[in-house]
Amino acid sequence: MDLCNFKFITEDAIIRRRYWIDEIVKLSGHFVNDSSRVENEIIDEVKKSGSQALLDHLRLCTAIPESYDHDSSEEKLYSKYTDALISECFKYLGLNSIVLTERADAADVEVVCDSYSFVADAKVFRLSRTAKNQKDFKVQAMDGWRNTKDFAMVVCPIYQLPTKSSQIYQQAILRNVCVFTYTHLAVLIRYSAIATTEDSKNLLGEIFKSVSLLNPSKDSVQYWVNINRTMLSYDSRIAELWSDEKSATTEGIAVSKKMAIEFLSSERTRMLMMTKDEAVSALIKMHKIDSRIDQINKVTDNNILSLK
Structure with missing residues (x-):
């Protein structure tokens, strides 16, 4: 793949991406065991490569591979892979995080720290997927799964989110659910490398609070201006990281499109x-x-009528 004009998506990042596409095919079989193996592999990668491993994943994980059949075990395990990924990101930010694999009627990730707690879910779609609706983003469900936690978060591909009016944003504000993107999460990972753990946790807490204070509205611009300003105004150093990840997202989309x-x-x-x-x-x-x-x-007839 020609990367001559790319600054952030490296050959190593693409090798890592291809490895994981194949690895999930090899692993998919026993869902619970395989989910744990995926999580452990990501943990090992972070131990070896640090934040760069997380950034490589965040920039290229956003699309379900077209090579996976619909509703296949690979597709289901891929969803768990992205849950494990965001869980490791939250750990990297200094929070305690766990991936839940047993229950279907619960959030996939639970996160706690000293000052707040939340549940989270990672959303991914195929690049070839056409219209998405509000149910795809599980905002209402996340509110129900929040239980005693303070907040909820849905991490989404930036290019799959509504850019105009949408009930997703109104529901998110009303239900205390933060709609976030892999790009915004990558900025937080980058920021944690130059700031203290407390700064990273505090910034994430400020993001949650900013959503809860918004007036309920379907307006996507109002929602994202709020998120973006909250992050950019927290520390002047974030602006450069923001610019980098904006470019990295463009490169990542180009690579994902080419592979698909x-x-x-x-x-x-x-x-x-x-x-x-x-x-x-x-x-x-x-x-x-x-x-x-x-x-x-x-x-x-299940022999029901023979029961006397």
Whole structure:
């Protein structure tokens, strides 16, 4: 991949990205065990490479690989990978964080520190995904899962968020849920390297408070101006980091688009080279015809009427 004009997305970052796309395919099988293995691998990477490992992930993790089938074990494990990633980011900022893997009706990450607590969830979508709706971002659900925690946070790809009027922002303000992005989180990681742990924790706390103090509105501009100003006004040194991560995000999107298009183009070429029999077999497999027939054949009356 041509990186001659890139400053932040390095060859090592892309190698790391390709490794993780393949690693999740290899690991996906037993969901709970594999989730723990993913989390442990990220922990090991951070121990070896420090914040650079987190930044590489944050800049390139935002899109589900097109090579993963819809609703596949790989797709589900990828979601847990991003949860593990943001959990490690919160730890790096000096907070106590844990990834929950057992329950489906709870937030995926719980975080606490001396002055506040929150639950968090990492959202990712395919680049080819079209219209997103408010349910995709789980703002209402996060409020319910918050329980006794002070706040909730949903970390999203910056390019998938509504840029105009949206109920997502109104709900977030009303329900004390901070809609955040991987880019903003990367800025916090960068800031933690030049500031104290207390500064990092205090800034995150200020971000949560700023959302709770907003007048409820669907206006995306009001929401993001508030988040951005809160961060930029906290410390003058953040402005340079902000500019860097803005450029890194542009580079990351370009890399993600290129990788996705390369895969889809190769799939198109593979399909064009299929024989008729291969194409028919692939269609049957794609629509899960055989497994659906098997499931239909298993249907009975459950012997309920024989119970006397």
